[in-house]
Amino acid sequence: MADSLVPVLEAQERMDTDKMWVIWGPQHPFSHGLWTLKLQIDGEFCTDADPIVGYLHRGWEKETENRDYARIIPMTDRLCYCASMTYSHLYCMTVEKALGIDIPEKAKYIRIVADEVCRIQSHLMWLAAVGTDMGNLTVFLWSMREREYFLDLNVKLCGARMTTNYPRIGGVRNDTTELFDRDILRTVDRFEKAMWDIIYLIDDSSVFVSRMRNISFLTREQCANMGLTGPAMRGCGVDFDIRRDDPYDNYDKIDFEVPVLNKDTKVGDTYDRYMIRIEEMFQSCDIIRQAVKKIQALGKNAPYRIKTPTKVPAGTTFGRLEDPRGESIMYLASDGTDKPYRLKVRSPIFTNVSCSKAMCKGVRIADVPAVLAQIDMCLGETDR
Amino acid sequence: MDMSLYPHAVAMSADEFMTWSDAIINDLLSTGTKKTVDKLTGPIWAWGMKNSMHPLHWGLACCALEMAAASAPRYDAERYGMIYRSSPRQTDILLVNGWISKKIRPDLRRLYEMIPNPKWVVAMGECAISGGPWYDSYNCIQGLDQIVPVDVYIPGCPARPDAMIDGFMLLQKKIEDYFRRGNFMED
Amino acid sequence: MAEVYQSPSVDEIKQALTSNFPDVEIISTEERRVKAKCPREISHDVCQFIHDNLTFEHCSVVTAVDYVDHLMVVYLLANYYNGVMIDLNVDVPDDDLHIACVTDIWQGANWHERETWELFGIVFDNHPRLERLLTPQNYEFFPFRKSYKMRSQE
Numbered sequence A: 001m002a003d004s005l006v007p008v009l010e011a012q013e014r015m016d017t018d019k020m021w022v023i024w025g026p027q028h029p030f031s032h033g034l035w036t037l038k039l040q041i042d043g044e045f046c047t048d049a050d051p052i053v054g055y056l057h058r059g060w061e062k063e064t065e066n067r068d069y070a071r072i073i074p075m076t077d078r079l080c081y082c083a084s085m086t087y088s089h090l091y092c093m094t095v096e097k098a099l100g101i102d103i104p105e106k107a108k109y110i111r112i113v114a115d116e117v118c119r120i121q122s123h124l125m126w127l128a129a130v131g132t133d134m135g136n137l138t139v140f141l142w143s144m145r146e147r148e149y150f151l152d153l154n155v156k157l158c159g160a161r162m163t164t165n166y167p168r169i170g171g172v173r174n175d176t177t178e179l180f181d182r183d184i185l186r187t188v189d190r191f192e193k194a195m196w197d198i199i200y201l202i203d204d205s206s207v208f209v210s211r212m213r214n215i216s217f218l219t220r221e222q223c224a225n226m227g228l229t230g231p232a233m234r235g236c237g238v239d240f241d242i243r244r245d246d247p248y249d250n251y252d253k254i255d256f257e258v259p260v261l262n263k264d265t266k267v268g269d270t271y272d273r274y275m276i277r278i279e280e281m282f283q284s285c286d287i288i289r290q291a292v293k294k295i296q297a298l299g300k301n302a303p304y305r306i307k308t309p310t311k312v313p314a315g316t317t318f319g320r321l322e323d324p325r326g327e328s329i330m331y332l333a334s335d336g337t338d339k340p341y342r343l344k345v346r347s348p349i350f351t352n353v354s355c356s357k358a359m360c361k362g363v364r365i366a367d368v369p370a371v372l373a374q375i376d377m378c379l380g381e382t383d384r
Numbered sequence B: 001m002d003m004s005l006y007p008h009a010v011a012m013s014a015d016e017f018m019t020w021s022d023a024i025i026n027d028l029l030s031t032g033t034k035k036t037v038d039k040l041t042g043p044i045w046a047w048g049m050k051n052s053m054h055p056l057h058w059g060l061a062c063c064a065l066e067m068a069a070a071s072a073p074r075y076d077a078e079r080y081g082m083i084y085r086s087s088p089r090q091t092d093i094l095l096v097n098g099w100i101s102k103k104i105r106p107d108l109r110r111l112y113e114m115i116p117n118p119k120w121v122v123a124m125g126e127c128a129i130s131g132g133p134w135y136d137s138y139n140c141i142q143g144l145d146q147i148v149p150v151d152v153y154i155p156g157c158p159a160r161p162d163a164m165i166d167g168f169m170l171l172q173k174k175i176e177d178y179f180r181r182g183n184f185m186e187d
Numbered sequence C: 001m002a003e004v005y006q007s008p009s010v011d012e013i014k015q016a017l018t019s020n021f022p023d024v025e026i027i028s029t030e031e032r033r034v035k036a037k038c039p040r041e042i043s044h045d046v047c048q049f050i051h052d053n054l055t056f057e058h059c060s061v062v063t064a065v066d067y068v069d070h071l072m073v074v075y076l077l078a079n080y081y082n083g084v085m086i087d088l089n090v091d092v093p094d095d096d097l098h099i100a101c102v103t104d105i106w107q108g109a110n111w112h113e114r115e116t117w118e119l120f121g122i123v124f125d126n127h128p129r130l131e132r133l134l135t136p137q138n139y140e141f142f143p144f145r146k147s148y149k150m151r152s153q154e
Helices: A003-014 A060-064 A070-077 A084-099 A105-133 A137-158 A180-203 A206-210 A220-226 A270-298 A348-354 A356-360 A365-373 A379-383 B003-011 B014-031 B033-050 B062-070 B105-114 B126-130 B161-180 C010-020 C040-052 C109-120
Strands: A020-024 A036-042 A045-052 A315-323 A326-334 A342-346 B093-096 B120-124 B152-154 C025-030 C033-037 C058-067 C070-078 C085-093 C098-100 C123-125
Touching: A036 A356, A036 A365, A045 A356, A045 A365, A060 A070, A060 A342, A070 A084, A084 A105, A084 A315, A084 A326, A105 A137, A105 A180, A105 A270, A105 A365, A105 B062, A137 A180, A137 B062, A180 A206, A180 A270, A270 A365, A315 C085, A326 A348, A326 C058, A326 C070, A342 C058, A348 A356, A348 A379, A348 C109, A356 A365, B014 B033, B033 B161, B062 B161, B093 B105, B120 B126, B120 B161, B152 B161, C010 C025, C010 C033, C010 C040, C040 C070, C040 C085, C040 C098, C058 C109, C085 C098, C109 C123
Parallel strands: B093 B120, B120 B152, C033 C085, C098 C123
Antiparallel strands: A020 A036, A036 A045, A315 A326, A326 A342, C025 C033, C058 C070, C070 C085
């Protein structure tokens, strides 16, 4: 909590005020997903928060026990619908690990490219949501405009805008299409210039920045213990990114930086958590360029998919991946048949939403949308 | 039709006002005046309502992102007059764009009932039409029409923004048809 | 007093766990991965050791697998200094579904344990709030048990 709030809160303690529970109900324009947040407020400051999730619970994990391994891939897309490519990638990675196979190099680089396009597009959706939350609808329009160019890339690669169904167990569905390298490099070049318009709109606006600076401090200890992962944790001083520290699928062959703030002070506010995602978008552009070069070096006829057995040997494995929202894990317990025995999904937002109590304590009620926007919620993966 | 009592309407009690206005309406209905008025004003209502469809600002799941993309620059739904309203009291259309779990079912029904008449319901995406990929879920309702009457079904998984706008153009035709029939708000 | 490692390697973890807890069985090790099994009685102590002495600050997942005659509770714990993860398996018999709760060690386990209870029925002793989270409040069954069949499995 910022020091400037302490005298106000102390004054409120002396006045005999009553606390009230306000319900940010399931239908709310700023809740970005179907969940309820019960806030206990004392005057204007929040003293407690109680998130209620489960409005989108389908029993996803139980439904996978009834489908073949290959048929689960479209289901994984619909877990986190903003960033569907990373979840299907994670699922394919987990099954490949359980089968003990190594996929071709080209498939790994194509998956990296697809993942980073997904990351940029997901962060742009987040930025659009942040803009709407703060009341700045121009940011919404401009971010969505940029996002459309990346969705076009998805269409060129695999035909679908959002729930792409592109990675396969053993590689990817199809090779990169004609002139895909030209299109993706053009899009990335254009994006790097156009993004600055949006950044100036936000950073040069003292209203926007003051709504995020010095609000809702979280320490490194809290982030690590509460399980808050992703860009939000890197804004508070935890220097960890699965792509760099626990690499998968050739990320160790790509040279990129991981933006981390507050490594020394070990305390981060809302503005820091916001800044990390902006930086990540630029780093993703870098990664895309390097990966595209490597795909070009491998040549047109390099394999992009291998045949895999349909039955997975018994045992337990798990795969781990850096989702745009945090750390996602899929834990597979197999029993030798062609259907999983138990497939558990660890969704980053599930734990991030449970931290909303620590994030909202001591924050003015008008700042709650700004604070919660930094988690970048996608409730489909929370409730599964 | 005792319109001479009109200046005294402000001084009437609630019961007196109800009996007086009921008498006027019954008069209009029996002489067919309401029907004529409706037929004359029908096209005006049609033009007004179909060009200002106001859906509820409510996103459930994947199709909600395509709903957001539909109001984004490339597919601009706002040229059809579609502005999302936050409060159900200020909307015409309940747009359901995701799977319906048993937990949200009472809230969804309550939202539907809070929208004032005339209202329309649009089921967007496979999940709202029939449960979609979650056909064996213990927590998903197999279709929106099990809870509320649906007017337009927009297929797709997710429904592309162009498909959503096409669905709304179909809804425009339905709205126009409803008002031009000249027989509405019979309550 | 056992040694505190900030960034332990896989071998150091193996050695530290087996020397301090002889009942812990290391099932397999890979690059940056350790899979271990421990009996239910010492699960809380082992987790405390992993948090304090091996600096595994992050509890990623607490979940369960239903092997009809017993359930296996799985803890996936992560270290932020070198990317190592420990996969700790604890067997819980079907007729006595209780296990110690680790929310006092890692706050992040709070909702994971709640979810495991509501889907499997495993009671985490001393959990601050063991209530239904994802499913509606009036559900009385535990959906993810193998004994509960979905529409298409009947």
